[in-house]
Amino acid sequence: xxxxxxxxxxxxxxxxxxxxxxxxxxxxxxxxxxxxxxxxxxxxxxxxxxxxxxxxxxxxxxxxxxxxxxxxxxxxxxxxxxxxxxxxxxxxxxxxxxxxxxxxxxxxxxxxxxx
Amino acid sequence: xxxxxxxxxxxxxxxxxxxxxxxxxxxxxxxxxxxxxxxxxxxxxxxxxxxxxxxxxxxxxxxxxxxxxxxxxxxxxxxxxxxxxxxxxxxxxxxxxxxxxxxxxxxxxxxx
Numbered sequence: 001x002x003x004x005x006x007x008x009x010x011x012x013x014x015x016x017x018x019x020x021x022x023x024x025x026x027x028x029x030x031x032x033x034x035x036x037x038x039x040x041x042x043x044x045x046x047x048x049x050x051x052x053x054x055x056x057x058x059x060x061x062x063x064x065x066x067x068x069x070x071x072x073x074x075x076x077x078x079x080x081x082x083x084x085x086x087x088x089x090x091x092x093x094x095x096x097x098x099x100x101x102x103x104x105x106x107x108x109x110x111x112x113x114x115x
Numbered sequence: 116x117x118x119x120x121x122x123x124x125x126x127x128x129x130x131x132x133x134x135x136x137x138x139x140x141x142x143x144x145x146x147x148x149x150x151x152x153x154x155x156x157x158x159x160x161x162x163x164x165x166x167x168x169x170x171x172x173x174x175x176x177x178x179x180x181x182x183x184x185x186x187x188x189x190x191x192x193x194x195x196x197x198x199x200x201x202x203x204x205x206x207x208x209x210x211x212x213x214x215x216x217x218x219x220x221x222x223x224x225x226x227x
Binding site: 006009032034036043044045046049090092094096102103104105106107108 | 173207214215216
């Protein structure tokens with residue numbers, strides 16, 4: 001069964017620090033990849049997505065992610081975080097060769113940015 | 116406004132009772148999903164549907180049931196067989212491919 005692994009469950013960092021959140025998936029076929037964010041008290045929002053083409057994708061709010069196919073990874077990065085980036089971040093993977101297209105999520109990473 | 120509407124936002128039920136959570140979308144999406152969110156466990160897939168009148172079990176379908184009689188609607192029933200039903204439930208929808216999902220605001224179910 002496909003699984004999605006996020007390496008860090010909790011990350012605490014100071015404003016202006018750089019952020020990198022790891023995501024690995026186990027499925028060997030073609031996939032679509034996503035990062036979602038859930039700010040306190042708000043619903044899940046899409047940060048960025050990868051379907052094909054350039055493996056380095058840019059999303060909203062200065063976030064970017066790099067798809068490394070050989071490593072089955074899709075790590076999220078932000079060069080300089082702000083207090084408003086405090087949120088929970090979820091990696092998600094959707095199989096494209098499976099006709100039912102299950103969209104599966106990792107366990108999430110809680111990020112706390114201190115002033 | 117286009118989007119996904121989940122109702123109610125908060126729901127309380129007595130143990131042993133079935134309860135149905137509503138999810139409606141007006142995005143004309145073919146695919147719909149139900150997830151359960153628990154602290155530290157992320158979003159776990161309960162059921163998903165790619166077409167009307169058909170749906171598939173996700174990873175934690177036991178104790179839940181769904182129907183997809185209309186494209187816009189995908190209600191989830193939490194049955195008395197679900198051993199630990201208290202949780203936050205999220206509904207989502209997407210086009211089939213590439214499949215970016217849009218989420219509702221969620222329903223927090225508390226069983227007492």
